[in-house]
Amino acid sequence: MTKEKISVIGLGFVGLSVAVVNAMKGFHTLGIDIDDVKIKNLQQGKVSFFEPKLEKSLKSVLSSKKIEFSNDFMKILDSDITFLTVGTPPKKSGDVDLSSIKSALSKISKVLESKEKYHLLVVKSTLSPETTNKLIIPKFEKQISLNKMDVVVNPEFLQEGVAINDILDPHIIVIGGYNKKGIKFLIKYYKNFYKKLPEIIQVGVTTAELIKYANNSFLATKISFINSIANICQKLPDVDVDSISYAIGKDNRIGPLFLQAGPGFGGSCLPKDLSGLISFSKKIGNPSPFFEAVENVNASQPKQIFTIMKNMEILSPKKTISILGLSFKKNTDDIRESVSIKIVRKCLNYGLKIKVHDSMAITNFKKIFNDNIEYCESIDSCLENSDCCIILTDSDEYKKLKLHNFSNMNKKNIIDTRRILNHKNFKNTNFYALGLGQFK
Structure with missing residues (x-):
């Protein structure tokens, strides 16, 4: 079974962990970040934070050439699935700061306008309920209406200190989406990822966002x-x-x-x-x-x-x-x-x-x-x-x-x-x- 090509936008704790584990699993993986220093360090196998097994695993997948890092969003065109893992830090008010998300979405949408082949955007960033419906999906309405792409919400439940294990052995997979094609495409990817498929719960987009908050x-x-x-x-x-x-x-x-x-x-x-x-x-x-x-x-x-x-x-x-x-x-x-x-x-x-x-x-x-x-x-x-x-x-x-x-x-x-x-x-x-x- 042919494995999908993966791109990951935002290489913090979640994004880098997701990118490295995908490469470990044999997926050709592209990690994208706007921080040029971070990209250069990752290309040399250096991680800017400590997470057990992560740096060692990074060096291994770099050697196997299963992963590459770049600041060029145009390279998304070579992937089938894009995981959005951009940070959403809190404001003093308690609201989520969406400035980095908005910037990333603008760049992603411009790139995908020129893509003819189907593409799936998977939102892993933690967002307050209704953000995907009100902010993300409207950015891609044209591509979605032409059946060229879909947006699904797939929250992560990673714990610092055991991130790699949490990805390899999740307690559940939550998929929030509206279009069956996008949901089936993500499930197909997970079937390629896991020998034994974990339990998958399919819900609406806003329910998926709220599951992460509730958890x-x-x-x-x-x-x-x-x-x-x-x-x-x-x-x-x-x-x-x-x-x-x-x-x-x-x-x-x-x-x-x-x-x-x-x-x-x-x-x-x-x-x-x-x-x-x-x-x-x-x-x-x-x-x-x-x-x-x-x-x-x-x-x-x-x-x-x-x-x-x-x-x-x-x-x-x-x-x-x-x-x-x-x-x-x-x-x-x-x-x-x-x-x-x-x-x-x-x-x-x-x-x-x-x-x-x-x-x-x-x-x-x-x-x-x-x-x-x-x-x-x-x-x-x-x-x-x-x-x-x-x-x-x-x-x-x-x-x-x-x-x-x-x-x-x-x-x-x-x-x-x-x-x-x-x-x-x-x-x-x-x-x-x-x-x-x-x-x-």
């Missing part, structure tokens, strides 16, 4: 829920939120995923999509106090850390705070909407001296805080002469820490926001963990 907003809800429970646990002696998470997660109606209490969720997806759903709900005259509450719980969660710091009597100028973990989750260098940024900013407002450590995210953190904080290459140097250590990510290197690793601190004040350390081994320290009642 991420529900995950955000689970996190805010368990964080609310964790805050109760912290006030009660001998109560452990992890035991509660485990117990309720065994209920099939609930499930164990995203029930790990912590300092709050971050990243490029959950905060943005939750905010987008709140904004969209208001626009259609149906404001949602429920989703607003989920957002408010997340925004207030870092306050739990400062309450503990206040009890430790270390919120005074010139005290030194060590922060272990800067990315919004382990196994990534992504600091977008990371709790670490909020913590550091507030600590600086208190006049505290800040030392940070993260094996992956230091470079990105420097872009925000410059020389206002100290960046440490090792955990030992980060903890040296510190008055308090705050663990913000559950990275494996932090899970291995023992009591002796904190011996060079001025005072052993430790705040474990992820409960990765065994509290029984820290009885002789001023040890606190979010969601863990004091076991004294």
Whole structure:
């Protein structure tokens, strides 16, 4: 069976992952981006962000000549399917910024005007409901009416840290479209892609857009829920939120995923999509106090850390705070909407001296805080002469820490926001963990 030729517009986390995995699967793949520096680096096998297996896989498909990168949109003409994966960052209002989408659509539509062979545009960018109907489809109405192309919405559900696995083994494939030809064409592509076809759900375009928003907003809800429970646990002696998470997660109606209490969720997806759903709900005259509450719980969660710091009597100028973990989750260098940024900013407002450590995210953190904080290459140097250590990510290197690793601190004040350390081994320290009642 002849495999389709693929083009991918927008080579961020989603786009590059999609492009590389398609090439791994034997599809001739073209990756397009307007960033010339990014294109040059990708041509040399260099990825500007960390994602496990991605750079190694990129170098492999470059060697096999299954993938090429360009800033020339005209090369779309050589492909059968174009995946639109352009970023849709949030505005301060919570609305989605569509400026990059609009720019890409203008270029794509001009190119496809000259194409005679059928073409399928697959929208993977996260869009608020009705955007495809009101913005994207009208751009291609002439080609669609001539039966020369179709537009379908095919949302992605990729998690940073396991993106390649998520593409290779998705829990479901959602296809939103109106024309049977476009839907059948995409299903044919997926039959070429997978040996065993995953479950496919066919819906309307707007339903597909809303599925993505609903998916991420529900995950955000689970996190805010368990964080609310964790805050109760912290006030009660001998109560452990992890035991509660485990117990309720065994209920099939609930499930164990995203029930790990912590300092709050971050990243490029959950905060943005939750905010987008709140904004969209208001626009259609149906404001949602429920989703607003989920957002408010997340925004207030870092306050739990400062309450503990206040009890430790270390919120005074010139005290030194060590922060272990800067990315919004382990196994990534992504600091977008990371709790670490909020913590550091507030600590600086208190006049505290800040030392940070993260094996992956230091470079990105420097872009925000410059020389206002100290960046440490090792955990030992980060903890040296510190008055308090705050663990913000559950990275494996932090899970291995023992009591002796904190011996060079001025005072052993430790705040474990992820409960990765065994509290029984820290009885002789001023040890606190979010969601863990004091076991004294």
